[in-house]
Each structure stands twice: as C-alpha cells, then as structure tokens.
Amino acid sequence: MMEIGLNHYLVLSAILFSIGLIGVMKRKNLLMLFFATEILLNSVNIAFAAISHFYGDLTGQMFAFFVIAIAASEVAVGLGLLIVWHKRHNNVDLDQMSTMKG
C-alpha cells in the first residue's frame, strides 16, 4: 500500500482516461470537447512516463514528448477552425455541425 509501484500509476492513468472519455461522450460544446481531448492525451502521458521509469527505458518519455507536440498542433488548428465556425454561425454546438456542405 505504501510502496508506489507501476500499477498505481497505471490505475491513475485509467481513471483520468475514463474522466476524459466521459467528457468526450457527454459534451455538446466543441470547446469543452477539446478540453476533454487534452485530458485523454495527458492521462496517456502519465502511463508512458511511469513505464519509462519502472523499466529504465527512455522510449516512453520520447513518446510523451511527441504526444505533447501533437496536442499543441491539434489545439492550434482546432481552435482556428472553431473561430471560423463561430464567426459564421455564432455557435459552437456539435449538433448543428452534423451536415457537410461543399
């Protein structure tokens, strides 16, 4: 109980991943959906860092760095698209984005 092992970190990562997934499934607002996506990526980063530490291997940390880079670019492009949508339609609700127009 007092000795923190790999399983503790994996369970924590799973709990945070569940919270993020609940956010992705139940949110209607696209900005809130982006927040939930950040939670998902961060929970996976914890698992990568923990495995990297307990197996003495640096590959996990490398993957965490690339995940952070991907998260940053996702935010930049997603927020740009969101601003364009909001300027044109004055809302960011997911239900009204269900149709595609050329």
Place this chain on the structure above:
Amino acid sequence: MFEAVAFYLFAFLTILMFFITVTTSQALHALTALAAGMIFISAFFFMLDADFLGAIQIVVYSGAVMALYAFGMMFFDTTREIKEKQGNNYIVAGLTILSAILIVLIFAAPMITESVTALYPMTEGVGNTQEVGMVLFTKYLIPFEVAAVMLLVAMIAGIVLAGKKMDLSMTLMTDAEIEEAKKEKERNSRIFS
C-alpha cells in the same frame, strides 16, 4: 513514505480538477480547472524522475495551450450557459470504464510476459535532460524533425484560419462603419449558409 503521500495527494487533486473540467457548465471554470490539473500532472513527472518532461508539461500546457484557449475564448460568448447532451448516463459511464480498462490492458499486455528489456537504458551519472538529449538527437532525430515541420504547418494553419478579417479593428472604426461591416457579414452568411 513521502512518495506515497505525494502520489495520493496529487492523484486526488488531479482527478478532482479534471472531474470539474468535464462536469461544469461554465467555460471559464473548465479552463481554470484544466490548467490546474495540468500543473498537478507535472508533479507525477517529477516524481518519476522525468524532470525535463515535467518542465515541458508546465511550459507547453499551462503556458502555451492555456494561453491559446484563453485567447480563443475571447471570440466566444463564455457567459452563456453551455447546453448539455441529454443521453443515458449509465451507458456513457459503462462504455467509458470498459474502454479505459481496455487501454490499461493494452499497456500491460507486453509487460506480463516479463521478458521486457530496456532498448535505451538510462545511463548512470547523467541528468535526465542530458539523457533525453542524447536519445532524442540520435535515435529519434527524424521524428523530431517531422514534429517540427508539423508544428510549422499547424502554426500556418492557425494564422490562416483565425487571422481572417483581423485587419478590421472594432475600436478604431466609427459606428457607421461597424454597421456597414455587420450588414456585409449578414449578406455573406446568407450566401454561405
């Protein structure tokens, strides 16, 4: 002992903050709780001897990403209540927990075999930042460069998407010009929608 105390404290705080983020109906509360959760997560990285990753976590997430969200939210009406999808909560929670267990199993499956050996073992006597540099600029040099190009593409996409009509300043225009711009925008939205 201290590691256990720190782990449980930060685990509790992180879970609480992220729970607030996904449940609150105020966008500003969600943003603040998310920023706090990101900083608490960096504590785990410091505990796991990944100092450089922890520093990057604070700089990138609570610095860059949160500032980007804060600037983006200036475009939106954040005072309005966010409408929530009315679905079956039990199905959502069940599916969520099921997929999280699946993710943990995916992580844990290679380790059950007990034949895992470190591909890039930690070198003795050097700091974490130096180790990361040595591996990143030898084995992972190509992915590093590709990530740099991807960030450049994302930056240009962000500028192109969000920078439209940025040359118009609402504070420097007269009222008549603002009315004219509004009419113009309505005409455009009628064409596009």
